[in-house]
Amino acid sequence: MATLAAQVTAPSPVNAERWRFERDAVDRLPKIRARDVAHIPGKMGLPFVGIVPEALLDPLAFAERMYERHGPVYKFYGRGNWNVQLIGAEANELVLFDRTGSFSAYGGWGPLVAPFFPGALLVKDGQDHRDSRRILGEAFRQDKLGGYRAIFADDIDRAVTSWEAGTVDVYEEVKKLTLSIAASTFLGMSLEQGGANAVRLYSHMMGALLAVVRSPWLSPVAARGFLSKARLEGLMKGLIRQKRASLGDDIFSRVCQLRDDQGRQLPHEEIIDSIIFLLAAAHDTLASAFTSVAVFLATEPRWADWLREELDEVRFDNPADAATAPLPRQDMFFKEAIRLNAPAPIVWRRTVRDVQIYGYRIPAGTITGVNPLLTHRIPTLWEDPRSFNPLRFTAEAEAARHKFAFAPFGGGIHKCLGLHFSMQQARIFMTRLLRCKSIEIDAPRGISWYNWPNCRPRHRITGRFSAGPRQK
Numbered sequence: 001m002a003t004l005a006a007q008v009t010a011p012s013p014v015n016a017e018r019w020r021f022e023r024d025a026v027d028r029l030p031k032i033r034a035r036d037v038a039h040i041p042g043k044m045g046l047p048f049v050g051i052v053p054e055a056l057l058d059p060l061a062f063a064e065r066m067y068e069r070h071g072p073v074y075k076f077y078g079r080g081n082w083n084v085q086l087i088g089a090e091a092n093e094l095v096l097f098d099r100t101g102s103f104s105a106y107g108g109w110g111p112l113v114a115p116f117f118p119g120a121l122l123v124k125d126g127q128d129h130r131d132s133r134r135i136l137g138e139a140f141r142q143d144k145l146g147g148y149r150a151i152f153a154d155d156i157d158r159a160v161t162s163w164e165a166g167t168v169d170v171y172e173e174v175k176k177l178t179l180s181i182a183a184s185t186f187l188g189m190s191l192e193q194g195g196a197n198a199v200r201l202y203s204h205m206m207g208a209l210l211a212v213v214r215s216p217w218l219s220p221v222a223a224r225g226f227l228s229k230a231r232l233e234g235l236m237k238g239l240i241r242q243k244r245a246s247l248g249d250d251i252f253s254r255v256c257q258l259r260d261d262q263g264r265q266l267p268h269e270e271i272i273d274s275i276i277f278l279l280a281a282a283h284d285t286l287a288s289a290f291t292s293v294a295v296f297l298a299t300e301p302r303w304a305d306w307l308r309e310e311l312d313e314v315r316f317d318n319p320a321d322a323a324t325a326p327l328p329r330q331d332m333f334f335k336e337a338i339r340l341n342a343p344a345p346i347v348w349r350r351t352v353r354d355v356q357i358y359g360y361r362i363p364a365g366t367i368t369g370v371n372p373l374l375t376h377r378i379p380t381l382w383e384d385p386r387s388f389n390p391l392r393f394t395a396e397a398e399a400a401r402h403k404f405a406f407a408p409f410g411g412g413i414h415k416c417l418g419l420h421f422s423m424q425q426a427r428i429f430m431t432r433l434l435r436c437k438s439i440e441i442d443a444p445r446g447i448s449w450y451n452w453p454n455c456r457p458r459h460r461i462t463g464r465f466s467a468g469p470r471q472k
Ligand code: HEM
Pocket: 096, 105, 121, 122, 123, 133, 278, 281, 282, 283, 285, 286, 289, 338, 342, 343, 344, 347, 348, 407, 408, 409, 410, 411, 413, 414, 415, 416, 417, 418, 419, 421, 422
């Protein structure tokens, strides 16, 4: 087991060379002690675990309490570290846009992500990040998305058609759908053709990433996760030659064909880390967003009818065309769904120098989070923030608001690479659901959302998606 853990956590020699400079500097930053952040209001909680038990009980309610009590800058202690949260549109802009190069994504996400994906874009900073993003961004250019659309439109249609046969657990079924989209669009395999094995290995790996105890020596979940990651890497290594030779429409094939400025293909390790991280970045966030969409379509019938009106005016034969058809109301509905239920609730960084915000000094070395989930609900930015109202996203309303008040996909240099990919899938998903005769939700324990690590229903919600022509 010792050899396995070392093998899967060590960066490749090529990447290690490129990362060393940036990462060493961040790792050498001083650990923040209580006296360094004594001037910032907040809470310590229990020894070592800090506020973690309280925050895990209800992450959104915890953040709301802290914000009400302490304002837009507050600290908390958790698992041996002091963290500072910065709330609001200005904080989002300062941290995400990072004009002064004061925030390290590696320093913020590294403890969670780097042991599993040392070469992932999200844990790169500076020039290394810019280079990798330019190369990987090629696979996500608008003109490349057309190739993926037909693949995921087919997955969506098959899934929703199967839901029409009876009552389904909405979140579980949506997760299955997004896994099957991941297998087909990312790996170029259907679940039947070997994608299921890759997806199983991936799911075990994610179990370890999110486990409270992540040592493979102490936790069977972590041990299985590390082993699954090694197997998944082996499986992908075997596929790279084949993918390099193919002109497939899947993202794995595209990434295998990418070249850097000198015309060199990416090293195997970089391809594997990138693809596995893309799966992770895409799957849970999309499962969260699609679940919110399905539930809001059922619980907000007035707005669902408003979408149907728009859909009735637009003609297209191919379901994939919904992604590019003139359906602005669908974008507004989707944005409102992920405003209330931000799939990625907190974005993490570490300050690499002292920073000033809202009258506070945040010392260098501080683990810092901006919180889109909470910022999307601040009454000074959003009128009646708890109500569902897609009209918040008309072009005029968006222009009148601070650009960083709405940041479900982050912003600035690390802004989500899958933004257009997600919006297009959401269009096809919504269009397919709106073609059901009716959508009904049953939630015996009420609809409440749990917001960590991604927003999802706290209790089981079942749905009935009835087939047949809609009654007008
Ligand atoms: C509704 C769905 C999604 C949401 C809400 C979402 C949210 C985010 C957020 C907030 C970030 C910024 C993290 C940061 O600044 O630290 C991010 C980054 C990223 N996302 Fe997404 N994401 C979604 C779907 C996807 C999909 C489908 C993909 C891939 C196809 C993807 C790939 C990425 C990548 C590669 C990054 C890192 C970019 C970088 O570091 O330069 N995401 N996402």
